[in-house]
Amino acid sequence: MRSDGAKAGLGLKLAAAGGLAFLHLPLLMILLYAFTTEEKSYQFPPPGLTLKWFAVAWARDDIWAALSISVQIGLVSTAVALLLGTLAAAAVARRRFFGRETISLLIILPIALPGIVTGIALRSAYSLADIPFSFWTIVLGHATFCVVVVYNNAVARLRRTSPFLIEASMDLGANGFQTLRHVLLPNLGTALLAGGMLAFALSFDEVIVTTFTAGQQTTLPIWMLSELVRPRQRPVTNVVAVFVIAVTFLPILVAYYLTRDGEQVGGAGK
Structure with a gap:
């Protein structure tokens, strides 16, 4: 043995x-x-x-425009995911109510569904509601799966954090805001930061859902997809791909280092 x-x-x-x-x-x-x-x-x-292709890519205004849209969508989607994911995690981790596990499953479901299913469903919903495709329809589409990574990080950390810390804080005279600031956020901080970074990375390189929810907007991954059919643009596309790899790899790496020791968090702030 x-x-x-x-x-x-x-x-x-x-x-x-x-x-x-x-x-x-x-x-x-x-x-x-x-x-x-x-x-x-x-x-x-x-x-x-x-190195000439890097100079060519740097001078392309369409690349900068697509990059700007991707960053904006990623930041807004991450902000929405942080708000909704944290609130949902607090409700599921700290309260017992009928249908709690069902709600938890429904929150996690979008990350398990194929992107094309989510994209078709969102496009159908927008069409039925007569919502014009725009920047915000892409944000809503990305938020559906970005919420999941924030929720998973937050709920796991909340379940490992002793509820007696909150009770002790209230017993010592702290109000709700003080308890949130001095007790909950120090314990949740790295989990939320990691979840936010993962959410941004997922949003930044999303293609399928964006294809179904975008109007005239062109994100960086969509730009890359359209340029691949042009043989003379392949080196420039590779340069942009290297940048996308770096942008998505770094948040994931930082998130890994922030959460790899998370199981040791029981009560003390991290």
């Missing part, structure tokens, strides 16, 4: 390495072809390396 500290076998190491290579080699190829001198096709190895 192996102990917990036993080393993994060679087969397991090779399988793990193969899985990591399968996941990350395509990302490295995108990074490589952002520097290629070849415009129309992908050759390996590339015929040469250049």
